[in-house]
Amino acid sequence: MDIEGIIWAVKNGDLKSIQELSQSCPDKYGVTPLLAAVYEDHVACAKLLLNKGAKLLDPPDGSSYLDIARSPNLQKLLRDHGAV
DSSP: OOHHHHHHHHHTTOHHHHTTSOSSOOOTTSOOHHHHHHHTTOHHHHHHHHHTTOOOOOOTTSOOHHHHOOSHHHHHHHHHTTOO
16 A cells, blocks of 8 residues: 555544554655544544554644644643654
């Protein structure tokens, strides 16, 4: 699966597909699967990606993961994995 397929799976909350994917490679816009999960507020996807080793790389727009995360559960998950 290419990076666009990975991003699609994350945006749509497709946990089954995500379990088999590379977690940290960005697409042509600099969006990683983890960042897509945070943008779409998919807590379960973000948790899976973080537990599989996804890195908290800097978002391409200069924001932080905590700025982007909308739900308190997602913010807590990100903090627990080192987001500031």
